[in-house]
Amino acid sequence: MQEKLIEQILETLTLEEKSAMLHGAAFFRSGSALEKGIPAVETSDGPMGVRNEFPGDSWIPIGLSDDYVSYLPSNSAVAATWNRERAYAGGQILGEEARGRGKDVILAPGINIKRDPLCGRNFEYMSEDPYLVEELAVPMIRGIQESDVAACVKHFAANSQETDRLWVDTIVDERTLREIYLPAFQGAVQRGGSYTLMNAYNKLNGEHCSESKALLNRILREEWGYDGAVISDWGSVHTTKQAAESALDMEMSVTADFDEYYFANPLIEAVQKGEVSMADVDEKVRNILRLMLRLKMIGPKTGERKQGAYNIPEHRESIKATAREAVVLLKNEDGLLPITPERLEMGAPHPLTGYRKKKRIAVIGRNAELMHAGGGGSAEIKALYEISPLMGLKIQLGGNVDIQYAPGYYIPGKKDVNEVNWQEKSLERQVDCRLAREETAEEALQRQEIERQRITLRKEAVALARTADEVIFVGGLNHDYDVEGRDRDSMKLPYAQDQLIEELLEVKPDTIIVMVAGSAVEMPWREKARAIVWNYYAGMETGNALAEVLLGRVCPSGKLPETFPALYSDTVTYKNGEFGKPEKVIFQEGIFVGYRYYEKEGIQPAFAFGHGLSYTSFAYDHLQVETDQAKENGLEDVAVRLSLDVTNTGAMPGAEIVQCYVADPVCRMERPVKELKGFAKVFLAPGETKRVNMELPRRAFAFYDVECHDFVVEPGEFTVSVGSASDRIWRQETITL
Ligand code: GLC
Secondary structure, X not given: OHHHHHHHHHHHOOHHHHHHHOEEEEOOEEOOEHHHOEOOOEEEOOOOOOOXXXXXXXXXXXXXXXXXXXXXXXXXXXXXXXXXXHHHHHHHHHHHHHHHXXXXXXXXXXXXXXXXXXXXXXXXOOOOOHHHHHHHHHHHHHHHHOOOOEEEEEEEOOOOOOOOOOOOEEEOOHHHHHHHHOHHHHHHHHOOOXXXXXXXXXXXXXXXXXXXXXXXXXXXXHHOOOOOEEEOOOOOOOOOHXXXXXXXXXXXXXXXXXXXXXXXXXXXXXHHOOOOOHHHHHHXXXXXXXXXXXXXXXXXXXXXXXXXXXXXXXXXXXXXXXXXXXOEEEEEHHHOOOOOHHHXXXXXXXXXXXXXXXXXXXXXXXXXXXXXXXXXXXXXXOEOOOOOHHHHHHHHHHHHEEEEEEOOOOOOOOOHHHOOOHHHHOOOOOOOOOOOOOOOHHHHHHHHHHHHHHHHHHHHHHHHHHXXXXXXXXXXXXXXXXXXXXXXXXXXXXXXHHHHHHHHHHHOOOOEEEEEOOOOOOOOOOOOOOEEEXXXXXXXXXXXXXXXXXXXXXXXXXXXXXXXXXXHHHOHHHHHOOOOOOOEEEOOOXXXXXXXXXXXXXXXXXXXXXXXXXXXXXXXXXXXXXXXXXXXXXOOOEEEEEEEEEEEOOOOOEXXXXXXXXXXXXXXXXXXXXXXXXXXXXXXXXXXXXXXEXXXXXXXXXXXXXXXXXXXOOOOEEEEEEEEEOOEXXXXXXXXX
């Protein structure tokens, strides 16, 4: 029925009207043919909330007070929860807010693989592991689309660096593409049903992703059977004919010459000259019409379309629930955390007046009060509010504790990231953005001034720490570093934070170190620090959630969705030099990304993939592993069923993330030591036991065989491991398939 209506509508459209549907007529809106009943498609960023309103042809925001929105946890924070329900809830919020703001497509989720810690957009992405990404992206997409808004899974594909992002030719071998960089996108479209997908800026094996027949026609359309709409990244289309013959449907960009877009007048002329076939144009129009039908923008159900809602209390509560589960307790010596109420009790009453001295908490570090919502690039949003860690502590503790703040380190203003036209400028080729260059006299002067400020602030912070009963340092990165359009040039903490941390630990060995960032940083002080907490950008309720964890009102349950290497020089991309350079980047490491690499090389990370501690403890018992030996089993059929008991053996309610890894120790192809193929999060009251069940399809044991261009399971022995982290395996079983 739907396809018949599509054909009927298609027949009524002129070439000009078809072209109007296939490109931007404003920065975030397609053209339309209203007299033919064809509305414009309204799109908006981004993964952490619905971006502010722009006029159609300017990057200067309209700036009214009606586009404040809920500020959601970043995808990295969602990934740290390892909780499919939180991903689904996040999608529901994002979709409902997008519909509430009148949008048809929300340009999210970003699901590129976190291949290197320095990629500027890592904060927008989920993990180094394709299985974890897929398992969280699928529910998120379903959640979004419940509100009759299209998800737009991005950036397809292998967009894992920002340097030279429009032109860098990313060279990825077939097996690596199939085992690491494509699976989450395949899951997003086949299991998640993402109504739209955004091609990446970069070239993949010589072709721009926006016009790659290999990627868009053969893999996405023919092999995966995708019938959704492909939207270009903004300014990622470079030709008319080649893009028209590829499976790209809608061209968006960052300049206001909308009639000159490749799919505008140039496309009309190309069709009139016979250079582009009307059939190719019609196929694109069909995909856009199908999108509109699915969203109830047109068709028989337009009266039933959801209205959505933004800035509602339920969204904020759900965001807080995710933020709580996103906190990762990396280290906690001798139960230094949580800061119990006893430690914050006021002193003994004065014998005469009864006055009782308040305990003092020194909160040190700019990330204790810095707002993050408005940064990061296209993921920026106007948050209705943002609770900082400092405010969260004050909200939770009220007036009976003396909380004193010191910035601790100085952040020089970075002018260019606040440039209002940054998005258009970010597409200008900046191949030398990371190359060192001579310092100007003015910069030298500024550097001295910065150094003076740093020393002053450091002294002030250390002095405050001396006077406090508890010291909490909140540092890390911000959206000057976790930002679209550039990669970091070091994994070290900026602003001389390491020196400040060392000095704080000198005067207060019990200083609690809290890191807020979007990707790994070097922590040279991690042996000396007794308690380390990690917080990805976790949205508007971050401060409350973090305070609840630090104060023991919530038990931390987050686990790292990426490896934290001890040093950047431990990474494979540092060694092979294949990251963050312009022109061409070869994924020489192949499938050995993240923990797959460190385990193969036996390199000890600072904190392992899947690592995260709790205030309580868990026991794993009675592991059972059953194999289903049916030979005719397909890749999606269950091959192994495993179940085990998990018990909360501590005194606090908590949640454990049971991880299941698979290994193929004897295989004709080189394979990782082990690969994540299952996980389950279980919430347990003190003393409670629950049975956890997981099913592994045959695909979980397969590798991609480039000879037959498909996934194959080589018969033989496999090991199935169960643990609470990639480096905390509780039990292994050997099975034969
Ligand atoms: C940006 C980003 C993409 C975003 C789009 C619209 O350049 O790459 O993620 O959705 O353009 O702002």
